[in-house]
Amino acid sequence: MILSCREATRLASQGLDRPLSFGERVRLRVHLAVCAGCTNFSRQAELLRRAVQHLAS
Amino acid sequence: MDEFRARVESERAYLLRYASLQLRDRHAAEDAVQETLLAALAGEASFVGRSSLRTWLTGILKHKIVDTIRRTARDATVVPGEPDLEEFDGLFDKRGHWQEPPSDWGNPDKTFDDKQFLAALKACLEQLPTKTAEAFMMREHLGHETADICKVLAITPTHCWVLLYRARMALRACLEETWSRPWTRKK
Numbered sequence: 001m002i003l004s005c006r007e008a009t010r011l012a013s014q015g016l017d018r019p020l021s022f023g024e025r026v027r028l029r030v031h032l033a034v035c036a037g038c039t040n041f042s043r044q045a046e047l048l049r050r051a052v053q054h055l056a057s
Numbered sequence: 058m059d060e061f062r063a064r065v066e067s068e069r070a071y072l073l074r075y076a077s078l079q080l081r082d083r084h085a086a087e088d089a090v091q092e093t094l095l096a097a098l099a100g101e102a103s104f105v106g107r108s109s110l111r112t113w114l115t116g117i118l119k120h121k122i123v124d125t126i127r128r129t130a131r132d133a134t135v136v137p138g139e140p141d142l143e144e145f146d147g148l149f150d151k152r153g154h155w156q157e158p159p160s161d162w163g164n165p166d167k168t169f170d171d172k173q174f175l176a177a178l179k180a181c182l183e184q185l186p187t188k189t190a191e192a193f194m195m196r197e198h199l200g201h202e203t204a205d206i207c208k209v210l211a212i213t214p215t216h217c218w219v220l221l222y223r224a225r226m227a228l229r230a231c232l233e234e235t236w237s238r239p240w241t242r243k244k
């Protein structure tokens with residue numbers, strides 16, 4: 001099953017909050033391999049996580 | 058004793074900045090800080106000086122912040138329904154592909170040194186709906202697991218993941234629009 005970008009971003013986001021199942025990880029990785037937009041989304045979400053730590057200082 | 062009091066008091070401004078990141082209501086943030094300072098003074102004996110005073114105070118403050126969020130969540134009369142994902146329809150086309158794909162934000166370490174990025178991020182956080190912002194900051198700033206966040210906000214795990222997804226989507230779209238990348242700025 002091929003994920004749409006809508007589904008891929010949702011999974012990428014959930015991957016930061018819960019362990020994804022094996023199937024979910026595979027589907028997400030296959031999608032990211034061919035989709036620059038979702039790859040960037042995924043990096044942006046991780047960057048946000050780290051950036052928030054810099055806010056109070 | 059008085060020296061300890063003065064050192065604790067000197068962290069007030071920092072603690073208030075910290076609390077204000079999570080609590081929008083200025084009074085609620087001030088109350089949380091005040092309770093923290095009182096607890097710290099009462100518990101001086103438990104400060105062993107192994108961690109820095111700031112770290113120790115921040116640890117107390119984190120609990121006060123979560124207590125405050127829990128109280129307001131319980132008092133809230135409106136129970137939000139399960140959010141639906143149709144709200145992102147504008148971002149994706151009919152086949153679920155990006156209308157405007159996210160761009161490359163470059164090297165994170167350089168990004169964190171960019172004052173304009175952090176200022177834009179703060180402004181974007183303020184635009185999030187309260188509950189969305191609370192969930193996001195509890196997760197990313199305080200580092201709570203989803204299960205804790207659900208309990209504090211009195212929502213289901215699915216709802217929690219949707220809130221976090223929604224926060225990330227909104228923040229990145231907002232930053233995409235408002236943060237002018239260093240590499241596009243005029244020297």
